[in-house]
Amino acid sequence: MSAISASLDPPPAACVASGSDLTPLELEVIDLFVGATRLIGLPRSLGEIYGFLFISPEPVTLDQLVQRLSISKGSASQGLRALRTIGAVKLSHQPGDRRDHYTAETELKSLVSGFISSQMLPHLETGQTRLGRLRALEESMGSELRPIQRARLEKLVHWHHRARTLAPLAGKFLD
Amino acid sequence: MSAISASLDPPPAACVASGSDLTPLELEVIDLFVGATRLIGLPRSLGEIYGFLFISPEPVTLDQLVQRLSISKGSASQGLRALRTIGAVKLSHQPGDRRDHYTAETELKSLVSGFISSQMLPHLETGQTRLGRLRALEESMGSELRPIQRARLEKLVHWHHRARTLAPLAGKFLD
């Protein structure tokens, strides 16, 4: 039954990556972010990657991620791209090094609004379309539609509007 | 890659349940809530059940859910329980009917704070424990810990505190 009624998950000392040589600090931080990404419905590997970047004092290359986290090159590449599209990871170029280097975005504001605009806004858009179809149905049904149902549809419209106005603001008030 | 970069999911007219006799209205509303539950990381069946209850003018029995949504009794039972634990569904007893009847909670305020207190608060609790372990590590590392890493750990504590104070407030300002 997934997330629901989880709550009593025991906090077992980090159990990330297999035979790797991550430090206890890295393990603990990664574990924390793995939990966080799962909470917001993102795959585990994103938590691992972000956590590792978060606690790394220096920019990190894809290859380092592969080695330290014991994940495949494919995972690392896809994971980094996903993190970049939500704005949680930044690309930086080290002088004299052809490889891409990555750092964690650690501004809460950016993280939140990046997440919202990449995950929620698209849904709100398609929600717009859906509400349009509902409007049409409402018309076509006339008196078959009970008043309470009409009220519920009204509520949907209201929620949607509320979400569209609030979503872009979230994160604005964080530091 | 899951949710990320979804966005361009085509809005195909409802494609819920198989050979059932759901009305177009029901289909459309269910579809909308299926999208919403997926967004917040809840299983599809919860969206179907909630959507059906949401648009039903009368309280609904478990058996009706099984028949109309073409889901198994097990799914319906578990789904309803999950929805009740997050406070999205209320149990009501119809006089002269032994069966349990269910209605959707449609107060946005209740939905939001129910979701938060059942999904986020538990994680914030275990987060507390994790931060404790990090503190310990921080002590034990002494000067091995680079200043920037120290600052990051500080940031984690700050985020956690921020979340714990904000979480219970979310929903308070909705109507």
Next chain:
DNA sequence: GAGTTTGTTCATTTTTTCTTGAACAAAGTC
């Protein structure tokens, strides 16, 4: 107390999601 109705639990199956690794592209080096 045998039979019925209502609802839950849980091992198994099904479906979905994630990860992998090999093939490929792009760009640099000699």
Next chain:
DNA sequence: GACTTTGTTCAAGAAAAAATGAACAAACTC
């Protein structure tokens, strides 16, 4: 232009999550 280094893509395999349905419990009916 052959070879290396860096990174991406995507089909296929592995893992995780969700749905099923049969067995069970509880409460009512006669």
